[in-house]
Amino acid sequence: MIHSHLDEFRTMRGKVWLHRCLLGLAIALTCFFLVLSPVRADVESDRYDGNIFVLYAGDGSLVPASSTFKAALSLPKPVILAFYIDDSRDCKRFASVISHLKDFYGRVVVFVPINADSIPVKDSYQPDEPGYYYEGVVPQILIFDAENQVRLNGKGQVKYEELDDVLRELFNLEPRTSSVELQRRSYNEFSGEMAE
Known part of the structure; x- marks a missing residue:
C-alpha cells in the first residue's frame, strides 16, 4: 500500500x-x-503599420487634416484632396510625394488627406463632399484651383513633377528647366522621404 x-x-x-x-x-x-x-514598418506590404504620413513621409501634421474639405473650398486658396488608406503599399509609397508637396506649397495650398475608408456610403454626394470626387482608387489626388475647379485628377503613383507642374501653373511660377526625378531615400528605419 x-x-x-x-x-x-x-x-x-x-x-x-x-x-x-x-x-x-x-x-x-x-x-x-x-x-x-523586431517591430518593422514595411512600405512594401499591404499590412496596417499605423498612419502612413507619420511612418513613411515623416509628416504627422498632414493627419488629421487642418481643415475639412468643405471649409477648404471656402478659402481663397488652391486645395489638394488626397484619398488614401493606411494599409496600401501604393499609398505608403505615395505619402512622401504628398509630404514633399506640402514642404513647398504648405503655406499657400490647403492639404486635405482623406482616408477612403472614412467616406460615408451614400447614394449621391454634393460637390463640397469628398465622396463626390472619390473614384474607388487609392491613392487618388485632386488639385483644385482657388475657384474650386479641378485642375488635376490623378490616380495611382502620380509623379511629383506632374503635380508640381500644375501648381506652378496655378501660381504663375517659372517652369522647371531641368529636374532630377525624385528617388526614395530612407533616413531612419521607420520613415522615408523624397530626395533629388
Missing part, C-alpha cells in the same frame, strides 16, 4: 514538473517573440 502511494506521488510530481516546464517554455517563447523580435 505504501509503495502504491509512493508510485502515485512520483507520477503526480512528474506531471507537475512537466507541466511547469511546458508553462515556462511557453512564457519564454512568448517573451522572445514579443520583446526580442
Whole structure:
C-alpha cells in the first residue's frame, strides 16, 4: 500500500514538473517573440503599420487634416484632396510625394488627406463632399484651383513633377528647366522621404 502511494506521488510530481516546464517554455517563447523580435514598418506590404504620413513621409501634421474639405473650398486658396488608406503599399509609397508637396506649397495650398475608408456610403454626394470626387482608387489626388475647379485628377503613383507642374501653373511660377526625378531615400528605419 505504501509503495502504491509512493508510485502515485512520483507520477503526480512528474506531471507537475512537466507541466511547469511546458508553462515556462511557453512564457519564454512568448517573451522572445514579443520583446526580442523586431517591430518593422514595411512600405512594401499591404499590412496596417499605423498612419502612413507619420511612418513613411515623416509628416504627422498632414493627419488629421487642418481643415475639412468643405471649409477648404471656402478659402481663397488652391486645395489638394488626397484619398488614401493606411494599409496600401501604393499609398505608403505615395505619402512622401504628398509630404514633399506640402514642404513647398504648405503655406499657400490647403492639404486635405482623406482616408477612403472614412467616406460615408451614400447614394449621391454634393460637390463640397469628398465622396463626390472619390473614384474607388487609392491613392487618388485632386488639385483644385482657388475657384474650386479641378485642375488635376490623378490616380495611382502620380509623379511629383506632374503635380508640381500644375501648381506652378496655378501660381504663375517659372517652369522647371531641368529636374532630377525624385528617388526614395530612407533616413531612419521607420520613415522615408523624397530626395533629388
